[in-house]
Amino acid sequence: MAAPEHPAHAERVRQVVEPAVASVGLLLEDVAVRRSAGRSVVEVVVDLSEDDADGLDLDRIADATRAVSDALDAADTITGEYTLEVMSPGVSRPLTERRHFTHAVGHAVVVHLNDGALVSGRLTAVERSGADDGTIVVVPVTPGLKGRKPVIGDPVRVSLSEVRAAHVEVDLTGVGPVDDDEAGADADAGQES
Incomplete structure (x- = not known):
């Protein structure tokens, strides 16, 4: 150690x-x-x-x-x-400064507020309102169940002074083992007859 x-x-x-x-x-x-x-x-x-x-x-x-x-x-x-x-800090680092949020625009975030509330969704903007303060705009996205489209909520504006903790939510959809049927089809397609 x-x-x-x-x-x-x-x-x-x-x-x-x-x-x-x-x-x-x-x-x-x-x-x-x-x-x-x-x-x-x-x-x-x-x-x-x-x-x-x-x-x-x-x-x-x-x-x-x-x-x-x-x-x-x-x-x-x-x-x-x-x-x-x-x-580099990596994607798992906490978002603690306005510049952290600025570079996370476009990513899914989870934001814990000082009052205990939770806001999660896609970070779409960081608005500057001073040297150290600002406002983030998060659009809530609820995944659709059983093949349905996700539900997009109304944008939520949060002052950075109201944020207790925040981080980028890593999206692992589409990552995982390859389906054996698809792998077999791809392998067969590459072979000459």
């Missing part, structure tokens, strides 16, 4: 890493430093700014990795050998 480093050490690493991440046009979401198999492991989570429409692809992660590695080596913040892991 990997033991975490002292928090002050992680903060020193953050101070070195943050400008490097910013230099490639990304935001530093999180830094963790831990020990594993006798060496340090530096985990850096990067994200997009709210207005960044380019997406976070492997090329941008590679650019961030090079910049962070160079900065760590130059600052000599990590003693000895270390492993650097630069990654």
Whole structure:
């Protein structure tokens, strides 16, 4: 089991890493430093700014990795050998800031409100109403039963100040084992007679 480093050490690493991440046009979401198999492991989570429409692809992660590695080596913040892991936050991360919601537009979300209510459906918009606040628009979608079309509800507007917790709901419809009859037909179609 990997033991975490002292928090002050992680903060020193953050101070070195943050400008490097910013230099490639990304935001530093999180830094963790831990020990594993006798060496340090530096985990850096990067994200997009709210207005960044380019997406976070492997090329941008590679650019961030090079910049962070160079900065760590130059600052000599990590003693000895270390492993650097630069990654995106992933779909399972909680939506806690307006920029998180902005990049989740088009996805199914589950939103828990401060009053205990629950709103779920397709996030269709994030409206800005200040530096830190905003309003999200969620269109409730209830799956249709027994082959019926889903029921689309009226859009629900929620101020971000009313949100207690939220996350993207991963849609796994259509993912699963292939039906044997279909697989057999596809295999037969590919054979020459």
